[in-house]
Amino acid sequence: MTPRxxxxxxxxxxxxxxxxxxRIWLQTVLPPMxxxxxxxxxxxNLIGSQIGDMQGVRYMEYIVPGLIMMAVxxxxxxxxxxxxxxxxxxxxxxxxxxxxxxxxxxxxxFMAGGVARGLTVGVAVTGVALFFSHxxxxxxxxxxxxxxxxxxxxxxxxxxxxxxxxxxxxxSIVPTFxxxxxxxxxxxxxxxxxxxxxxxHVSRVNPILYMVNAFRYGFIGxxxxxxxxxxxxxxxxxxxxxxxxxxxxxxxxxxxx
Amino acid sequence: xxxxxxxxxxxxxYANGLVALKGIDLDVEQGDFFAxxxxxxxxxxxxxxxxxxxxxxxxxKVSIFGTDIDADFATAKGFxxxxxxxxxxxxxxxxxxxxxxxxGYYGIDRAQAFERAEHYLRQLGLWDKRREIGRNLSGxxxxxxxxxxxxxxxxxxxxxxxxxxxxxxxxxxxxxxxLSEINARGTTIILTTHxxxxxxxxxxxxxxxxxxxxxxxxxxxxxxxxxxxxxxVLDLRAPLMQLPVLPGHRVNxxxxxxxxxxxSKERSINALFSDLAANGIExxxxxxxSNRLEQLFMNLVDGxxxxxxxxETGAPxxxx
Numbered sequence: 001m002t003p004r005x006x007x008x009x010x011x012x013x014x015x016x017x018x019x020x021x022x023r024i025w026l027q028t029v030l031p032p033m034x035x036x037x038x039x040x041x042x043x044x045n046l047i048g049s050q051i052g053d054m055q056g057v058r059y060m061e062y063i064v065p066g067l068i069m070m071a072v073x074x075x076x077x078x079x080x081x082x083x084x085x086x087x088x089x090x091x092x093x094x095x096x097x098x099x100x101x102x103x104x105x106x107x108x109x110f111m112a113g114g115v116a117r118g119l120t121v122g123v124a125v126t127g128v129a130l131f132f133s134h135x136x137x138x139x140x141x142x143x144x145x146x147x148x149x150x151x152x153x154x155x156x157x158x159x160x161x162x163x164x165x166x167x168x169x170x171x172s173i174v175p176t177f178x179x180x181x182x183x184x185x186x187x188x189x190x191x192x193x194x195x196x197x198x199x200x201h202v203s204r205v206n207p208i209l210y211m212v213n214a215f216r217y218g219f220i221g222x223x224x225x226x227x228x229x230x231x232x233x234x235x236x237x238x239x240x241x242x243x244x245x246x247x248x249x250x251x252x253x254x255x256x257x
Numbered sequence: 258x259x260x261x262x263x264x265x266x267x268x269x270x271y272a273n274g275l276v277a278l279k280g281i282d283l284d285v286e287q288g289d290f291f292a293x294x295x296x297x298x299x300x301x302x303x304x305x306x307x308x309x310x311x312x313x314x315x316x317x318k319v320s321i322f323g324t325d326i327d328a329d330f331a332t333a334k335g336f337x338x339x340x341x342x343x344x345x346x347x348x349x350x351x352x353x354x355x356x357x358x359x360x361g362y363y364g365i366d367r368a369q370a371f372e373r374a375e376h377y378l379r380q381l382g383l384w385d386k387r388r389e390i391g392r393n394l395s396g397x398x399x400x401x402x403x404x405x406x407x408x409x410x411x412x413x414x415x416x417x418x419x420x421x422x423x424x425x426x427x428x429x430x431x432x433x434x435x436l437s438e439i440n441a442r443g444t445t446i447i448l449t450t451h452x453x454x455x456x457x458x459x460x461x462x463x464x465x466x467x468x469x470x471x472x473x474x475x476x477x478x479x480x481x482x483x484x485x486x487x488x489x490v491l492d493l494r495a496p497l498m499q500l501p502v503l504p505g506h507r508v509n510x511x512x513x514x515x516x517x518x519x520x521s522k523e524r525s526i527n528a529l530f531s532d533l534a535a536n537g538i539e540x541x542x543x544x545x546x547s548n549r550l551e552q553l554f555m556n557l558v559d560g561x562x563x564x565x566x567x568x569e570t571g572a573p574x575x576x577x
Contacts, residue, residue: 001331005364012361012370016354023349091345095406098309098339099362100331257271257312 001100009101010109017113021079021120028079028117029124032071036125039067040132043189055191055222060133065143065216066188069150071125073183073208074175076118076151077158080110081171084162093255103249107159107242114155115148122147136220142227143218149234150211154179156241163248163255182208187216192224207233259287259322261336261414261445262308267317269303269469277303279469280317285462287322287413290440291447292460292477294554300469301449302342305418309339322413335363338412340403342419342449348392352383355391356406363410370409377405381435397424401432414445421452433459453551457481465554488546489526491516494539501536503529517546 001009021028040060048059055062087093096106129135137143157174165171186208192200203209204225214230217223223230249255264283270276278300285291295301306312308319310330319326321333346355353374360370378384381401386394394402400420407415417436421429429452437459440446450456456463456477463480465473473480496513506529507519516538520526533540 001335001364008364008366009362012358012367015361015367016350016358019354020349087347090347091341091343092347094311094339094341094345095359096362097311098334098337099359099410100334100364101362102331252313256310257306 001102006102006105009099010105010112013096013101013106013109014112014116017079017083017110018116020083020113021117028075029121032075032121033124033128036067036071037128037131039063040129044132055220057220057222058133061136061220062191062216062222063189064129064133064135065219066186066212068122068125068129069147069208069212069215070183070188072118072122072147072151073154073211074179075121076114076154077161077175077179079117080114080155080158081162081165081174083113084110084159085165085168085171088162088165088255089168097255104246107156107245107249110159111152111155114158115151118151118155119147122151137218138221139218141218143215146211146214146218146230146234149231149238150215153211153234153238153241156238156245159245160241160248163245163253166254182206183212185209186212187224188212207237210234260320261285261287261289261322262447263318263320264304264308265318267304267307267319268315269300269307269312270315277469278307278315278317281466281469281471283464283471283474285414285445285447287445288440288443289445289462290437290460291445292456292463293447293449293466294453294456294463295449295466299466301466302418304466305339305341305416305447305449308416309337310334335410336413338407338410338415340400340407340415340417340420342422344391344399344403346391346399346402346406349390351388351390352394352402352405353378353387355402356409359406360409365410373409373411374405377408378402381405382431397428400424401428404432404435408439412444414447415439416447418449419451420448421450421455429455453554486519486521488517488519489543490546491518491533491540492542494541497538501538503532503536506532516540 044060044063048063051059053059084093126135161171161174185203186206187203192203192209195203210225210230210233213223213225214227214234217227262283262285264281266280266282267278268276268280269278281300281304283293283304293301293304303312307314308321308326310326319333322336324333324336326333350358353371356374356378357367357370360373361367365373375384375387378387381404383398383401383405386398391399391402400423404417404420407417420436421432424432433455436446436448448456448460460477462476463473464471490511493514493516497510497516498513500508500510500516505524508529509517511517518529520529530540
């Protein structure tokens with residue numbers, strides 16, 4: 001295929017993926033908006049008013065970046081894992097496999113679909129946040145780059161999960177038992193400086209901590225972690241996950257006999 | 258003539274140890290309408306899966322229009338269109354998008370992809386259903402949608418794995434006509450089917466696969482010429498209570514209005530009619546008891562010797 005044809009193939013996969021989650025927006029875009037609004041009301045307003053300031057800002061403003069990031073992570077992951085597993089289940093992944101489109105284009109296409117949903121939900125949740133808080137932006141470049149890279153990372157994670165999944169149960173195990181706990185323990189609702197020393201060290205093993213903090217830095221200019229370390233960790237994870245996902249696709253794991 | 262598909266010593270052993278292909282050789286010439294037949298589990302779908310990259314081969318060579326799939330699978334796949342046995346499109350996508358997206362995977366611009374989708378959906382009588390999601394289409398429509406999808410990038414080699422399974426006779430015949438037309442325009446077609454009359458009427462060349470090995474590979478004419486006997490069913494005008502002696506003929510009285518006659522290739526059917534007429538038996542109509550290809554097929558896949566070999570080994574052709 002020529003580079004132009006590869007671009008067309010990539011665009012086709014992205015359009016297909018975007019239309020997929022857009023058609024079912026009641027299942028994909030609306031629920032995270034409602035969930036996040038509840039977080040804002042309960043944790044931000046009701047409980048947050050009792051907590052006071054956190055690292056120099058109102059508790060509400062402190063948790064907004066983390067909640068946006070949580071929605072982006074969950075939706076990027078969920079989009080790719082459900083779409084890829086669905087395409088295996090209905091066997092329409094074969095449409096791409098029999099065509100000359102290279103595997104890395106297939107991977108990039110699914111990944112871009114996950115990023116599109118993650119960012120769409122991120123923007124929608126940010127819109128909800130504006131009803132509850134005065135959203136300040138400390139460094140827009142950091143905020144945007146971190147949220148895009150994080151979305152890429154979890155889209156790739158969702159892809160790998162989709163490759164290994166053999167049933168619909170398998171696509172919910174990782175989000176339920178790994179992703180959600182890591183997100184909650186990733187400093188969305190608190191600063192790790194509030195934890196005892198031991199648990200601060202344990203928290204640093206959690207990659208989501210670095211993403212939430214870097215994103216928060218973009219909004220309020222406060223982070224528990226060095227920005228460079230955060231970028232380094234996110235990029236390293238992306239490189240590893242992309243390599244693994246492409247290797248699985250080349251090997252045909254779960255899709256070729 | 259260019260070879261559309263060349264397979265050499267193709268082997269496949271699945272992870273569970275099942276040997277699906279034992280080293281098959283197969284050639285399909287450009288422009289051919291080729292039948293690949295075999296019973297369930299014979300290795301047809303495995304062969305097609307390897308050609309289309311859905312199954313990894315264990316050993317052997319496959320070339321599509323001279324391009325080795327090991328050297329340049331992307332180019333080789335560009336020549337191919339596949340209509341699989343099972344429905345494998347996204348049931349939640351409108352028919353038009355299913356076809357246009359497939360064009361996109363071959364690098365065809367979106368605007369042109371939709372133009373081509375319209376062309377093929379109209380040709381296959383699905384244009385009115387273009388906005389209908391795939392899962393809401395009838396079985397015959399789904400089959401036609403998969404044909405439109407397989408053709409949208411205008412492949413040189415079209416592989417159809419039981420394309421008419423489960424469709425009614427009217428649609429089946431219209432699909433035969435459509436496939437004959439695209440073959441006449443130059444598209445090479447490989448067809449697998451369990452409707453042997455379909456293979457006999459459409460295909461010029463044939464391979465029969467059984468137990469992972471090719472047991473027959475010839476032209477349809479040559480294969481049918483090997484048939485030593487044909488069984489005809491004769492419908493009689495008047496009831497017949499007892500079958501008269503008909504020397505040299507193998508005839509059974511099925512019921513008072515029906516005879517079954519097995520006619521040897523060496524004998525003239527006129528002789529039978531003469532003898533029936535001489536006994537005052539008037540035949541109203543006549544038909545084959547079973548499809549000729551079906552008889553051959555059963556001989557081959559049952560593991561029996563070929564009829565010609567019966568003859569060679571002196572198997573007698575006794576008369577009734």
